[in-house]
Amino acid sequence: xxxxxxxxxxxxxxxxxxxxxxxxxxxYRRPHVPTTRESTLWVVFYVVLALIFAGVLLVVDGPxxxxxxxxxxxxxxxxxxxxxxxxxxIMAGFAVPKKRQQEVLMIGxxxxxxxxxxxxxIGAQLIENFSWIxxxxxxxxxYTAITQAFGNEHGxxxxxxxxxxxxRHLSVTDxxxxxKLRTTVNGKRMFTPILIVLIAIGATxxxxxxxxxxxxxxxxxxxxxxxxxxxxxxxxxxxxxFLLGDLVERLKYLKYGxxxxxxxxxxxLILHALHENELPFLNGGEHIxxxxxxxxxxxxxxxxxxxxxxxxxxxxxxxxNPEASLADLKPSHIAxxxxxxxxxxxxxxHHD
Numbered sequence: 001x002x003x004x005x006x007x008x009x010x011x012x013x014x015x016x017x018x019x020x021x022x023x024x025x026x027x028y029r030r031p032h033v034p035t036t037r038e039s040t041l042w043v044v045f046y047v048v049l050a051l052i053f054a055g056v057l058l059v060v061d062g063p064x065x066x067x068x069x070x071x072x073x074x075x076x077x078x079x080x081x082x083x084x085x086x087x088x089x090i091m092a093g094f095a096v097p098k099k100r101q102q103e104v105l106m107i108g109x110x111x112x113x114x115x116x117x118x119x120x121x122i123g124a125q126l127i128e129n130f131s132w133i134x135x136x137x138x139x140x141x142x143y144t145a146i147t148q149a150f151g152n153e154h155g156x157x158x159x160x161x162x163x164x165x166x167x168r169h170l171s172v173t174d175x176x177x178x179x180k181l182r183t184t185v186n187g188k189r190m191f192t193p194i195l196i197v198l199i200a201i202g203a204t205x206x207x208x209x210x211x212x213x214x215x216x217x218x219x220x221x222x223x224x225x226x227x228x229x230x231x232x233x234x235x236x237x238x239x240x241x242f243l244l245g246d247l248v249e250r251l252k253y254l255k256y257g258x259x260x261x262x263x264x265x266x267x268x269l270i271l272h273a274l275h276e277n278e279l280p281f282l283n284g285g286e287h288i289x290x291x292x293x294x295x296x297x298x299x300x301x302x303x304x305x306x307x308x309x310x311x312x313x314x315x316x317x318x319x320x321n322p323e324a325s326l327a328d329l330k331p332s333h334i335a336x337x338x339x340x341x342x343x344x345x346x347x348x349x350h351h352d
Contacts, residue, residue: 008060009224012053016231019049020113027106027238033098039243046236053232064296068220069229071300075215075265076233078258078307082148083112083208084241090200094193100179104194105238108201115205116230119213124223134273137214141266144211149259166199211262218265218272219299250318257310264302268294 034042050073058066087108091101126133166172171190177183183192216226274291277283 004057004061004065004222004224008057012228016228016235020231020235023235023238024106024110027102032102034102034239034242036243039239042239043236043243046232046239049235050232053228065220065222065225067296067300068222069225071296071303072216072219072225072229073232074300074303074307075219075261076212076229078261078303079208079212079215080233080237081240081244081254082258083204084237084244086204086208087201087241090197090204094197094200096194096197097176100176100194101241102238103179104197104201105241107198108205109234109237111198111202112205112209112234113231115202115209116213117227119209120223120226120230123213123217124221124226127217127221131276131278132273134218134269134276135279137217138266138269138273141211141214141218141262141269145259145261145263145266148262149256160200160203162203163196163200166196170195172196214269215262215265218269219296251311251314252317253310253314255310257306260306260310261303264306265299268299 054066054070054073057069087105090096091104096104171188172195173183173185173190173192175183175185175192176194177192179194180192181194182189184190212230213226216229220226220229271291272293274282274288275293277288278285282288
């Protein structure tokens, strides 16, 4: 497949960088808890922006890369929602003040873009030089799908070995001081808990990059499509955090939809590896052309269907038994939700 025109890549990345810079400036100049309306408008804006990008890509470069982008973007978006769930756990576990969560989330998103960019470069080089890497990517995604569906895939990100190490070797106060990373306590300079939160979020970003990069390379081999799909999936994640809140955890079937997508792409990667086989102990090192290849169109349909079924099933479950869904929330999540409700009541009283 021909590469995406270089001029289009340069212009696209320049525009995306400008949008990201504008978003960062807004997050730091106006630290606040976004309203539901504000969050909804921003999420819709970024979704429409991704669809416009896909449309322009369709006109400039044809349907193949445009379809790959949409399929990759939806895959990364679904994994980003899973990432969002862990962010909620971290924010609640460390009791990050609501007003400062935008800033922390913005840093988390920037770290995610950096880590994914690094993994994309590594993945592209591996694919170019070692075709058998698709076997490993496929097996890893199938393993991840199993742990996603039947286990606690990411564990408690507020009490990892890395967090315990940081707390033991760094002077960290128990109190926040606005958005400051360092503060003075009894004449001594100490880190605020924001540093520990950023370490937890950074570690989470690395874990999700390990999942997401093999998944999207199962859809396209274009590093440009891979990275832009990741950027568009992460843009608006901060607003989606405030829009969905604890609803993310209450969508209890979502993890099965994500697991199915990962397993499907894992199988697709293994089939592709067999089709392009060069391993000497398999079929004498010859391509196994009898093995079917799964096209991008079919992949897109499976991704959309899996997420739709998982989301609808979860919403039906919530509607039928909302109290049971609430009971599934961890105590820290319930405390965070009560804090949010108290802030909304205080804001309403202030307006009155």
